[in-house]
Each structure stands twice: as C-alpha cells, then as structure tokens.
Amino acid sequence: MAGSSSGPSLMDSLFQRTLDDLIKSLRSATAISGADSPSLVLSRAVDDIRREIRASDQTTKAIALQKLTYICALHGVDISWAAFHPLELLPSPIFLHKKLGYLAASLSFSPSTSVLPLATHQLRKDLSSPCDPAAALALEFLSSPAASADLARDLCVELSSLLSSTRPRIRVKSTAASLRFFTLYPDSVRVAFKRLVENLECADQRVVSAAVGVFCELSAVDPKSYLPLAPEFYRILVDCRNNWILIKVLKIFSRLAPLEPRLAKRIVDPVCDHLRQSSAKSLVFECIRTVFTSLDGFDDAVKLGVEKLGEFLASEDDPNLRYLGLKGLSMLQPIHLWAVEESREIVVKSLGDPDSNIQREALHLIVRMVSDANLIEISTILLNYALKSDPEFANEILGEILSACCRNFYELVVDFDWYVSLLGDMSRHPHCTKGEDIEHHLVDIGLRVKDARPELVRVARDLLIDPALLGNPFICRILSAAAWVSGEYVELSRNPVELVEALLQPRVSLLPVSARAVYIQSVFKVLIFCLHSYLEQDGAGPLVTRDPVGGSQMSESSDAVMFEISSNCSFDSRIGLEGKDNASNVQRAHTSNDSAETKGFLTYDSLKHILDLIEMSLNPLVECSEVELQERARNILGFISALQKVQGSDFDEEGFRRDPRNCKLITVMADAFLEDLGPVSANAQGRVLVPDGVSLRDDLSDLDGILEGERLEEPSSAPVFFKRSDQLSEAQEEDLPSLTESKSLLAEHRRQHEVYYLPKESSEAEKEGYPRANEAPSSVGHGHIAEGSIQDLIKLTKESLGPRRTKPRPVVVKLDEGESVPTASSLKSVEPRDDPLSGVVREVLLQDGDEPTTSRRISSGNPSRRRSKGTMIPRSTGESAPHSDENLGDLQKGGRHHRSHSHRRQGRDGAQSRPETEDRGEEGKVSHKGSHRSNHPRRHRRKEEAEGPLNVIQQAPPGQDLLL
Amino acid sequence: MIRAVIVMSTEGKSRLARFYDYQPPEKQQELIRRLYGVLSSRPEGVSNFAQVEAIFGPDTRMVYKHYATLYFVFVFDSSENELAMLDLIQVFVETLDKCFKNVCELDIVFNFNKMHSILDEIVFGGQVLETSSDEVLKAVEEITRLEKSASSGGPLPKSVVGRLSR
Structure with a gap:
C-alpha cells in the first residue's frame, strides 16, 4: 500500500487531482487492459486517495473523500477501510465538507459499520442546528440505509422535537425520517407518534404528504394497528386535492377497508367521486386499484372502475396505459371475471403486442378465463402460439398451461387422454424448459388417473423411441x-x-x-x-x-x-x-x-x-x-x-x-x-400415532449424562458396510423366499395400516365409464399465425362463461385435505403478527397504560405520557358521548365532516395550550362527566377513543371489534 | 417506498445510483448490470415498465425513461403508484434540465455531488418528498450557495442562514 509507507505531503495537497480530473482520466481510459485500463486507473486513484485522505488539511481530505465516494458509488469499489474519514468531516465548519462527509457516510456505511456510534454526538448537534441544510443532512443520513437501531434510539427525542418544528423544510424531512426511526427502533413510537399524527393535519401540504407517506409504509406491514386513525385519513380523502397525497391515502384505505366493512362502506363514495372527477391518470388508476382490491363488494363501484379501466385499455398510443389496464383487470376478484370477459377482445389482441409485459399480462388474463369447457381449445391455441414466440415467452406460455391444467388436482381437465398427449406435444416444443413440471405431471397422472394410463403409455413410448430427443438436456427429466x-x-x-x-x-x-x-x-x-x-x-x-x-x-x-x-x-x-x-x-x-x-x-x-x-x-x-x-x-x-x-x-x-x-x-x-x-x-408421517411412553419432545441432551460412564463400551452406531459380493446370482437366489413373501407382507401391512393406504x-370406481375422447382438438393451424389463432381465442373465451358441459370424467385419486398445497391465503395468515412495531403503535394509539420511551413503567407522571394523552383524549371526550343520538346531533351540527373535524382540532389545540398537569385533570373530569359507569375511567376512555373517531365518520353503532 | 434510483448510460455505465435499502457495493454493481440487461433488451416504443422481481426481489416494480443516451430508472414497491413514479422521473429530469440549463450526459457525469443534492430533495430515504421542480431548485440553490461560502459553522453565518431559511 502506497499510503501506509509515505504520509501525505504538501505536494499531495498542492497537486491533488480533483474529482473532475479523476472522472476525465477514467473516461479517457478506454483500453481494455494495460496501463490505461479503467481498472488500473481506478486502483492508482485509490492509492492516491489512501495517501491524501490522511492529510491534516481538511480540503485535501474532503476532495479525497469525494473521489472515494464517487468510486464506491459508481464503480462498486469497497471503501469500508475508509469508514472513519467521513466521520472526520462531519463536524467541519465548512458546509461543503460536512456535506461530503454525510454523502460518503450515507452511500457507503451499513448499520453494522463499526464506527457508526461515533457519529451520534455530531448527528445530535446537527439535528439541533439552526441551519436548515445542516439539519437536513443529519436527517437524510438517519433515513439512509446506513442508520442503525442504536442511532434511532439515541436520537429519537431530537427527532420528536423536530416533528413540530416551525421550519417547514425540517418539519417535512423529520416527518419522513420518522418512518426509519419507527422501523429501526419501535419504542421511538412512544416519543414521536402523536406528533406524527398531528402532522396529518398540518397546514403545509408537504408535511401532510410526508406523514401520509409514512403511514402508507407502516400500514403495509400491519394495517390493523392504524384503524383508529381512519377518521384522519378519511378527512384527507375527502378534503385534499393533492394527487400525491390522495394516492397514498387510497393505498392506506385499500389496506384498512378489508379489515372493517363499515369503513369500506364509508369510503366507497369518495373514492368513486375521485374516480369520476379526476383527470390525473395516476389517481384514477389508484382508485381503480382500491375498488378492485378492497371494495369489490360494491358492484356499482366495480362497474365504474371497469368502465374507467376501459379507457386505459383502449388507449392505442400509450402502451403504459394499456399495460396498466391489463394489470388492473388481473386485480379483479374471481367473482368479477365478467369484466375480463367483456374486454376479452383487447386482452387476446394484446397477446401479440410487441411489448413483452403486455404479452405476459394478457397471457395471465387468458389463462384466468379458462374453464373446463374451453380448456382444450385454449391450450391448443396457446401451444401453437408458443411455437411462434421467443423461447422465454414460449416457456411462460407452457408454464401457464401446465399450471392451469394441474390446478387443484387437474380440476379443469376432463379428457385426460388429451392432456397426456398435450404433455407429449409440449415436450417436443423446441424451447421447452419445463421438463421438471412435465415429468411431475406424467408420473402424477399415472399414479392418480388409472383411466389415463393406456394413453400415457402410448405417449411415453413415442417419446422414448425418438432418438432425437435424447440430446436435449431440458427433456431428460421428461424422458x-x-x-x-x-x-x-x-x-x-x-x-x-x-x-x-x-x-x-x-x-x-x-x-x-x-x-x-x-x-x-x-x-x-x-x-x-x-x-x-x-x-x-x-x-x-x-x-x-x-x-x-x-x-x-x-x-x-x-x-x-x-x-x-x-x-x-x-x-x-x-x-x-x-x-x-x-x-x-x-x-x-x-x-x-x-x-x-x-x-x-x-x-x-x-x-x-x-x-x-x-x-x-x-x-x-x-x-x-x-x-x-x-x-x-x-x-x-x-x-x-x-x-x-x-x-x-x-x-x-x-x-x-x-x-x-x-x-x-x-x-x-x-x-x-x-x-x-x-x-x-404429504402428511402421512404425521398421522402415525406416537406410541405410549415415547416422548418426542423431550430433550435428549440428558442422554449424554446417562451414557457418560458407558461411552467406551457403547457399540458403534455407525452403519456397517459389507463388500458387495460379485455373486449376485447367488444372492438373488437366496432372496427368493423373502420375495415370495413380499406380496403377502404387503397385504398384511395394508390390513394393519389401512388408514395410510388409499x-x-x-x-x-368408474372403471367402465371411461368417457369418449373429445373430437380431435381442432387442427388449428400450425400453419396460420397470430391473426387466426387470436380470432379463435376471442371466439373461444366467449364460451367460457357459458353453461358448463357435463361430461363423465375419470377418477382422479386424491388424498385427504392435508395434501393440498398451502395456498397464498393460508400462507398469508401465517404472517408474523407479533411485530414489535405494531405492538407499540397499538399501545400508543389505544393509550393502554403505556410508559413512554425506553424508561418503561417508572412513574405515571412522565411528561411525555401526559402530553400524548393530552392530544389523544380531547377528541373523544369533546364529542363522544355514550348515547348515539347525541353523536348524531353532533354530526348534524357539524354538517360536513371536515367541519366536525375542525371542531375537534380546536379542542385539541386547546388542550395543548393548557399546562400539562391541568390537562390531565381536565381530561379525567370530562371522562367522568361523560360516563355513567365511571368506575373504570381508563377502560372507558380507551373504548371511547376508538369509538369517537368511528362515530364521526360513520353513524353505525360503535364497535369494540375495531380495537381488536 | 422507492427502493432505488439509478441513472445509467445506454452503454450500461452507471451515472447515479442510489439504493434506499442497504446493498453492499459489489451487489449494487451486479444489480445495475442485471438491470441494464433488462433495459437493453426493451425495444423502442414499448411501455415504460419492466419486470424486475427476479432482480430486486418480490413486490418490486420498475419504471424507466429513456432520454437521449441515458436511462432513468426508479425501482419501487406496491406502496407507490406506477404512473406517479413515471411523473416523478419527469420531475427529476425537469429539475436537472433547469439546474444545468439543457442538461446533457456530461453534466450528469461531472456533477456527482449536485446530482445527489437534487435527488435528495425529491426522494428522501425512499419517500417522495417534493414534486415541484421549482421548489427543488430553490432548495438546491440554497445548498449550493452554502457550499460556496467558506463556512457554515461560524456563529454569524449560521444565524443569518437560519433566519433566511425561516
């Protein structure tokens, strides 16, 4: 290393190459190898930097670091060895140096960078700097991937105070940064959450936008925790005119609505209003997505969405809109498949689009339209289509056909003879790489569908006998x-x-x-x-x-x-x-x-x-x-x-x-x-009863203790291998009696363990009633191309909703329900629910006797706890009353929702302006007054809090279920 | 959230790469290489979206725009709107155009620092922060002014700046 031998000299500072010089030399380094190759230029530059960066002169150091950052970010050179140097520049009084330090740190650090804790102090100083750009630099670093949980823990109090800063730019950035704090250090929710909630009502749209963005990200992980905030989001949905914010709020609602049917009912109108009125395609598309994914119970809304989506699909000159149109269709729930049917012409035409995305979406949609009545025809035509497509798309088509056919134990396949010969045809597709799937299907059908075996054997024979197939590595599994x-x-x-x-x-x-x-x-x-x-x-x-x-x-x-x-x-x-x-x-x-x-x-x-x-x-x-x-x-x-x-x-x-x-x-x-x-x-093993006295859950480690003394005598448990005799024939003969027994043993085994046998x-059953095969799956042209087959497809998919042909179908052997593969939904339900963040959020939102920050459960007099109560409570105490007619009155008085909201905010502001201790007393009094059963003020309060907001947006009777 | 913002030349050289999830440098280079493979195989006149789940993992989408010799690429997840991201590229490019007066690839090559300043005003930790190019321009000009001034730490300039920004 050049740098380690000679220290930085004055010459280095005087003749230091700037970043521009470095870029120029890199750009002129065009030779593939030799002294002028880019890699050599780079390594020479790194050597220079190693020397320069140790200079005591800050400017030299800053330029060296800038070059290093550039090399790291755009040429992928690892600069973890230099991790300390960005830290040296952070406290610099020169803004440029500070900024270069932060840029280097946020581009090259990771949460595990060892020197990261050394930045804590400087970050704290910069966060409280009155200079906006300096504080912004610190916030940017804290929301970069380099931030660690420790930093979030140590600085969340500073962040919290910035959340209500009067400097707009800082307030926006700290709001956005809170996301990273919450995910890194969930306990920071206790300190900063209510200010974040307040920012939803900020007059500055950019602050609202940032806050809504944070909630959008949070709700993606655990929507349930944010249900109590639905009124805030609803107000934004109704009042806001900023498309960016509306899109994010719609995303939040599409996650909340499935959890609370009354909420869905409430938002369907505003969403449809936006859908009708907005001229921004992005917002319209988001509305469509919300309707299709979360409001699919409202037929009128879905119809409107489908109508608007038609405009996307019909836009000839904009492939983006056509692509999104198809994507939108694929979001439709199965019960609304009629909409896909309606647009089938466009969908099928899109199969021939020059854009591979559009092709793919169209393919998925076509496969969704498959029914048992048109499976044969659609598969045949798709297979022909695959012959004309590029290898990648061809295989996607094959994969889609295969997965459509095998769905739920070949549910759609009526004629297995046809399917088996289709598998044979697929195997001969020149680009087929689906060997593994086809292999599985061939064997599986052999095992499950007895009636298909003759045809299976015929197809297998044709494949085996063809010497040309043997050379194709993708087919070997099929063979x-x-x-x-x-x-x-x-x-x-x-x-x-x-x-x-x-x-x-x-x-x-x-x-x-x-x-x-x-x-x-x-x-x-x-x-x-x-x-x-x-x-x-x-x-x-x-x-x-x-x-x-x-x-x-x-x-x-x-x-x-x-x-x-x-x-x-x-x-x-x-x-x-x-x-x-x-x-x-x-x-x-x-x-x-x-x-x-x-x-x-x-x-x-x-x-x-x-x-x-x-x-x-x-x-x-x-x-x-x-x-x-x-x-x-x-x-x-x-x-x-x-x-x-x-x-x-x-x-x-x-x-x-x-x-x-x-x-x-x-x-x-x-x-x-x-x-x-x-x-x-698949779970046959699991059904074997554990014999009495065998405990599978006991730790075997104590076995060591028992065996301690005997270890030496213990016989070797390793399997013993014997050399195989060459006299196989003899061995065979000796084995004969045991082979004779195999049959009876099997029968005996079956008798004893009937449960595990089919x-x-x-x-x-139905051995005799094997159905006649269909007419030959039409000779739809290997000859004629897209146009013809597309016409056919259009015609065919029309039939898919028609009355289903009833036709005897061979028996497909199925095992118990346990065999079914885990579906997406069942997987989803397994998703971890005990995410620490959502736990804290729920706690803070429900005010369930929490203690703020890291100091849990110390004293109830902690100021930040009171503060958070102060803002959360008046909303409910101010307007929620135990009787629903009073609620109604309140609503009528308020007239429009945002009116009632502003009323609420007044109450909140008032609460804030009061001294905190008083606030607490006041709150207690109010809840006493409002409640007939004041024996449990806290519980009651909690209930009200959840009810209060709900009562505002929907006059439905309050539901405790929201809390759960 | 936005997972990555990448600007690269049509020859596959990266001009700006910002990842909002931590990716080690070698991995970044690999992602960019694979992304280029996707981009270079897209014909002209097709949609601005491409599948990148194979590269960036599940629930990732990508939108790109092709200007002259550059690709502008945004990688994002289901919390962003596809068309909004397309607009955001437009905002970014517009801002660059205003900032550099008819931006060309060389401006981007030689203004590493400023490119990051601009991007940081628009996208902050993966969140969209500002969508008006004029606002971005204002903020970037302030930063540039500060960078040119000798100091930001002295008591006098600090308070001046603080007051200015209020």
Missing part, C-alpha cells in the same frame, strides 16, 4: 418419467420388445445418471413382464388371476408357481378405448391387431433377442463408477444369470417353458412388481 411410466404400466404397452430396444438405444448414454437409472429399472420391469407373459401364453397353468390395471386383486397363495396374466383383459380394455380421436385412430387400429398378435410377437426368439440385448447393453455398466447404474445393471444381469443357472448354459425353448424353477423365479419377480404404486399423502374402491 425419465416416460421410462418410468413405460416400465410401471408395461402391461398396457403395445410392443414391449420395441420398448426394450428404445430403453437400451445407444444414445441413452447422453442422459444424466438419474434418468439412466430409471431407464435400467424400467428395462427390468419390461423384461419380467415379457418373460411372464411368454410363460403364460400357452396357458401353462392358471393359478393367480392378475388384474393388470388395478393390480391390487390377487390371490393369497404364496406358493404360486404359475399364473395367468390376463393379457386378454388388458388388451380388451384397450380395444374398448380405441377410436377416440381421428388422429390416433389408425394407430389404435394397428394396436388392436397387435393384441391379437401379442402371443405371436413374444416368441422365444424375441425373448432371446431381449435377453441378448440387455446383456450386451448392460454388461459395460457393471464396471460403471456410478453406483445407481452399476447396482441396477447388476440386478438385471444377476437375474438373467440366475435364469441361465437354472437352465444350464443351453437356453432351449422347451426346457425354458417347462422348467418349474424358471416359472417360480419369474413369478416371484413379477409379483414383486405387481403392486400398484400410489400417491402418498381406499381401494376409489381407484377402481
């Missing part, structure tokens, strides 16, 4: 799902041999390990299936009836040596399904022929072909370093070699078929794969 589906539901497959070939094709090596592992496991399942059905082809001995689809009905004979696979059954059901749509008709016809040939194609030769192919492809994996692959490959090869062992080296057709040991081996494996996999409830009936 893995396809492989799983093919293996799991292989009995529905048209041609298992073809499947094995697809699963073992050479390009599979391009897939990641996780997918390849699934591939190999699927090969295993397919192989078992082939062997199994080969054996039973001759009807070699009917024993176990197997339901290939449900798979859950099986005889309990554990000695099952032979069985009959009901391939007829499976293929028959396929024939039943056939002919659903034109597109797949031909294929299906082909399939049905196949079903007759099933026996034919599983010849001994094809079996041998499969076995050879497996051995050839998987042998190299035995040495694979990926354990997942190695293990699964060895499993299959082990099984094959077990077969060969039984058979002897010579594999001959007759022997193979006759040998009962073969049959047993194969049957056992087939049984192992027999049981259907089902979806598992009900059998649900997955079997």
Whole structure:
C-alpha cells in the first residue's frame, strides 16, 4: 500500500487531482487492459486517495473523500477501510465538507459499520442546528440505509422535537425520517407518534404528504394497528386535492377497508367521486386499484372502475396505459371475471403486442378465463402460439398451461387422454424448459388417473423411441418419467420388445445418471413382464388371476408357481378405448391387431433377442463408477444369470417353458412388481400415532449424562458396510423366499395400516365409464399465425362463461385435505403478527397504560405520557358521548365532516395550550362527566377513543371489534 | 417506498445510483448490470415498465425513461403508484434540465455531488418528498450557495442562514 509507507505531503495537497480530473482520466481510459485500463486507473486513484485522505488539511481530505465516494458509488469499489474519514468531516465548519462527509457516510456505511456510534454526538448537534441544510443532512443520513437501531434510539427525542418544528423544510424531512426511526427502533413510537399524527393535519401540504407517506409504509406491514386513525385519513380523502397525497391515502384505505366493512362502506363514495372527477391518470388508476382490491363488494363501484379501466385499455398510443389496464383487470376478484370477459377482445389482441409485459399480462388474463369447457381449445391455441414466440415467452406460455391444467388436482381437465398427449406435444416444443413440471405431471397422472394410463403409455413410448430427443438436456427429466411410466404400466404397452430396444438405444448414454437409472429399472420391469407373459401364453397353468390395471386383486397363495396374466383383459380394455380421436385412430387400429398378435410377437426368439440385448447393453455398466447404474445393471444381469443357472448354459425353448424353477423365479419377480404404486399423502408421517411412553419432545441432551460412564463400551452406531459380493446370482437366489413373501407382507401391512393406504374402491370406481375422447382438438393451424389463432381465442373465451358441459370424467385419486398445497391465503395468515412495531403503535394509539420511551413503567407522571394523552383524549371526550343520538346531533351540527373535524382540532389545540398537569385533570373530569359507569375511567376512555373517531365518520353503532 | 434510483448510460455505465435499502457495493454493481440487461433488451416504443422481481426481489416494480443516451430508472414497491413514479422521473429530469440549463450526459457525469443534492430533495430515504421542480431548485440553490461560502459553522453565518431559511 502506497499510503501506509509515505504520509501525505504538501505536494499531495498542492497537486491533488480533483474529482473532475479523476472522472476525465477514467473516461479517457478506454483500453481494455494495460496501463490505461479503467481498472488500473481506478486502483492508482485509490492509492492516491489512501495517501491524501490522511492529510491534516481538511480540503485535501474532503476532495479525497469525494473521489472515494464517487468510486464506491459508481464503480462498486469497497471503501469500508475508509469508514472513519467521513466521520472526520462531519463536524467541519465548512458546509461543503460536512456535506461530503454525510454523502460518503450515507452511500457507503451499513448499520453494522463499526464506527457508526461515533457519529451520534455530531448527528445530535446537527439535528439541533439552526441551519436548515445542516439539519437536513443529519436527517437524510438517519433515513439512509446506513442508520442503525442504536442511532434511532439515541436520537429519537431530537427527532420528536423536530416533528413540530416551525421550519417547514425540517418539519417535512423529520416527518419522513420518522418512518426509519419507527422501523429501526419501535419504542421511538412512544416519543414521536402523536406528533406524527398531528402532522396529518398540518397546514403545509408537504408535511401532510410526508406523514401520509409514512403511514402508507407502516400500514403495509400491519394495517390493523392504524384503524383508529381512519377518521384522519378519511378527512384527507375527502378534503385534499393533492394527487400525491390522495394516492397514498387510497393505498392506506385499500389496506384498512378489508379489515372493517363499515369503513369500506364509508369510503366507497369518495373514492368513486375521485374516480369520476379526476383527470390525473395516476389517481384514477389508484382508485381503480382500491375498488378492485378492497371494495369489490360494491358492484356499482366495480362497474365504474371497469368502465374507467376501459379507457386505459383502449388507449392505442400509450402502451403504459394499456399495460396498466391489463394489470388492473388481473386485480379483479374471481367473482368479477365478467369484466375480463367483456374486454376479452383487447386482452387476446394484446397477446401479440410487441411489448413483452403486455404479452405476459394478457397471457395471465387468458389463462384466468379458462374453464373446463374451453380448456382444450385454449391450450391448443396457446401451444401453437408458443411455437411462434421467443423461447422465454414460449416457456411462460407452457408454464401457464401446465399450471392451469394441474390446478387443484387437474380440476379443469376432463379428457385426460388429451392432456397426456398435450404433455407429449409440449415436450417436443423446441424451447421447452419445463421438463421438471412435465415429468411431475406424467408420473402424477399415472399414479392418480388409472383411466389415463393406456394413453400415457402410448405417449411415453413415442417419446422414448425418438432418438432425437435424447440430446436435449431440458427433456431428460421428461424422458425419465416416460421410462418410468413405460416400465410401471408395461402391461398396457403395445410392443414391449420395441420398448426394450428404445430403453437400451445407444444414445441413452447422453442422459444424466438419474434418468439412466430409471431407464435400467424400467428395462427390468419390461423384461419380467415379457418373460411372464411368454410363460403364460400357452396357458401353462392358471393359478393367480392378475388384474393388470388395478393390480391390487390377487390371490393369497404364496406358493404360486404359475399364473395367468390376463393379457386378454388388458388388451380388451384397450380395444374398448380405441377410436377416440381421428388422429390416433389408425394407430389404435394397428394396436388392436397387435393384441391379437401379442402371443405371436413374444416368441422365444424375441425373448432371446431381449435377453441378448440387455446383456450386451448392460454388461459395460457393471464396471460403471456410478453406483445407481452399476447396482441396477447388476440386478438385471444377476437375474438373467440366475435364469441361465437354472437352465444350464443351453437356453432351449422347451426346457425354458417347462422348467418349474424358471416359472417360480419369474413369478416371484413379477409379483414383486405387481403392486400398484400410489400417491402418498404429504402428511402421512404425521398421522402415525406416537406410541405410549415415547416422548418426542423431550430433550435428549440428558442422554449424554446417562451414557457418560458407558461411552467406551457403547457399540458403534455407525452403519456397517459389507463388500458387495460379485455373486449376485447367488444372492438373488437366496432372496427368493423373502420375495415370495413380499406380496403377502404387503397385504398384511395394508390390513394393519389401512388408514395410510388409499381406499381401494376409489381407484377402481368408474372403471367402465371411461368417457369418449373429445373430437380431435381442432387442427388449428400450425400453419396460420397470430391473426387466426387470436380470432379463435376471442371466439373461444366467449364460451367460457357459458353453461358448463357435463361430461363423465375419470377418477382422479386424491388424498385427504392435508395434501393440498398451502395456498397464498393460508400462507398469508401465517404472517408474523407479533411485530414489535405494531405492538407499540397499538399501545400508543389505544393509550393502554403505556410508559413512554425506553424508561418503561417508572412513574405515571412522565411528561411525555401526559402530553400524548393530552392530544389523544380531547377528541373523544369533546364529542363522544355514550348515547348515539347525541353523536348524531353532533354530526348534524357539524354538517360536513371536515367541519366536525375542525371542531375537534380546536379542542385539541386547546388542550395543548393548557399546562400539562391541568390537562390531565381536565381530561379525567370530562371522562367522568361523560360516563355513567365511571368506575373504570381508563377502560372507558380507551373504548371511547376508538369509538369517537368511528362515530364521526360513520353513524353505525360503535364497535369494540375495531380495537381488536 | 422507492427502493432505488439509478441513472445509467445506454452503454450500461452507471451515472447515479442510489439504493434506499442497504446493498453492499459489489451487489449494487451486479444489480445495475442485471438491470441494464433488462433495459437493453426493451425495444423502442414499448411501455415504460419492466419486470424486475427476479432482480430486486418480490413486490418490486420498475419504471424507466429513456432520454437521449441515458436511462432513468426508479425501482419501487406496491406502496407507490406506477404512473406517479413515471411523473416523478419527469420531475427529476425537469429539475436537472433547469439546474444545468439543457442538461446533457456530461453534466450528469461531472456533477456527482449536485446530482445527489437534487435527488435528495425529491426522494428522501425512499419517500417522495417534493414534486415541484421549482421548489427543488430553490432548495438546491440554497445548498449550493452554502457550499460556496467558506463556512457554515461560524456563529454569524449560521444565524443569518437560519433566519433566511425561516
């Protein structure tokens, strides 16, 4: 470091480069590298600064600091090493130096900057400086991100006094700064809150604006605490003519109104007035937002809002207004979806807008219009649209289709065959990056929707067989799902041999390990299936009836040596399904022929072909370093070699078929794969009863004490690994008995723990009533572009509100309510409510016997407490009376609300002008007078306070609920 | 509240960067870089809004205006009105224009200090404070006067200034 070796010299001061010089040299440093590169210029400058900043001359130091601040702010150089130097300049009598010090500090400090506490004293001095700009500098620093909770604690008293300063600029800035104080140090609310509330009524609009801004921010975190201030905000809403303030007040009301229905009723008229009369688009938009989000129970208001929003949507020349128009539509609650329908033409047209924001909003809105009646058509057209869009937007479209379809367990999907083939089409989209979602849907539908499985298997087969897809990294997860589906539901497959070939094709090596592992496991399942059905082809001995689809009905004979696979059954059901749509008709016809040939194609030769192919492809994996692959490959090869062992080296057709040991081996494996996999409830674990005497909540730390003495003898709890034997075939054979048991064990387990299993009936019901597929989802052009499809969309979305078609729909297996994903609203309700700030605010607003500032609960004679009472109370004592008719009278007397308000303020001012002690006495007296039940003056007072303001704005009976 | 105000050239060089949440310097540079990525991909004649939630986190919006060789960017959250922010950019640029008499990029490059003075009068700790460019100009002129005078701490000037500002 140059600076550390040589101290600053006079030369440095005389020939110091100014910030302008630095900027010039940076601008001329255009070379990418070498002595003239910007980074070198920067580091040289930093070296100079390190020297200069230690100068005793303030000007030299100030210029050095200014350069440093510039470098930090615009070139991202870390200057935390210089944190002390801004502090040196803060007390400077020269304003420029002071300002440079503050600028450097607020741009480069963080709340954890270690020297920050050293600034406290100077900040206090500057806050009380009579020079406006100096005090403003301190306030600016205190509301910058650099301010810390400690600073807020130490300076909140100073802030409080500035809040009622007579210097307008300081009053505005301190009002705005109070936000940061409150959030950093919630207890500062006790000192400064009531002055902030007073500032809502300041004659200076800028002060009001700043105060309203603060409340807008505060109410975003915890609106409930600010309900008692509703009258103040209401007055501003009615009287104020400043758009900036009105926007903020509307934002506050849109947060308060949902909490208090009477408030919503009260504000709906003024909001609509602004909506009608204002010429400022920003205010109009804010009114619309307030109506749509918080006043959606008022149909007239919503209608007016929609009408005004129409002007936004129709503004051809202003994309901003069109964008906000669409945004506004998307704020509408579901019950007002008619408004989206009304504007559908514009919405759909916006899908082709050159602005990607507008496209996106339009897409969201279109997806919202989807119903079960138009899902197929809209999805098909959107998918075609995705083909023409840029990759990013295309994927957004795909994502929207997927989430619309899977919403609430595929609620909108009636025709699962269609949906499954849509998933297949999506996978082939050239830019598709939604592999993860599609993977999940394929597997999930397989598990949940039994009737969709035949089509699922067909789609999976088409994906697997296409070698071109293997190279696309985004699709590998889809392929893995396809492989799983093919293996799991292989009995529905048209041609298992073809499947094995697809699963073992050479390009599979391009897939990641996780997918390849699934591939190999699927090969295993397919192989078992082939062997199994080969054996039973001759009807070699009917024993176990197997339901290939449900798979859950099986005889309990554990000695099952032979069985009959009901391939007829499976293929028959396929024939039943056939002919659903034109597109797949031909294929299906082909399939049905196949079903007759099933026996034919599983010849001994094809079996041998499969076995050879497996051995050839998987042998190299035995040495694979990926354990997942190695293990699964060895499993299959082990099984094959077990077969060969039984058979002897010579594999001959007759022997193979006759040998009962073969049959047993194969049957056992087939049984192992027999049981259907089902979806598992996310909270199944939680429903396991805790056995008596097991306490899960006890701390286990005392276990250490118990075990202390025995530690040495304690047996190692680490798992023991044994070297895997290469003799897999033997291991397999030894395992056979246990495999035979698996089925009965499963059944037994199911019997014992029925609760955690899916009900059998649900997955079997309606097996026969599988609906016919719809007409082919229209051949809406891959050929023709936007115009055509947009026209279609416009036409289609029209139907979405029409009467819903009733159509039998396959059963979707659902688990209990616990499975549903947490919705936004349920998440919202979890939001932390015990935020310290809102606690203090409520306390101060409700005057619940609080003690001000840090000195809690000392004496009740604390002046600031009395002060705060003084202003809060007269409002309620002055005009609230226990009888509501008196209230009414008061209102009538006041006539207009702001009149009654000014009356209130007089009372308040009066209270303030009085000495504080007297004030307290007065207050006590009044509340005594006003109350019949004066035994509990404090409680009564609290009640009145909340009621008083409410009574002013709404003549509804006072509600205690407001306080809660 | 306003989360950040950023002025950057159409080449991606930042000219003014003010963050109202604490962001370490490296992070600031990264945010600006990513923001530039968004801005430079926006064609001409489209809306002034862009999605930045991926960059600045949930509940953030952004509005920008493109003047000659500069982007003026305001990042804000749901407590601000989109169109009002657009107006605020207008106020900011108008003030700069009045302050520098036909502002150009060079004025902004070489007046780091003054840019911050102006911005601080309009946006204070993330809150909109002043929306009249004339008022801002008045305040900034007073600050500039003070900066040029030798001292602000002496008893005499302080009281003079104090009286002036009252």
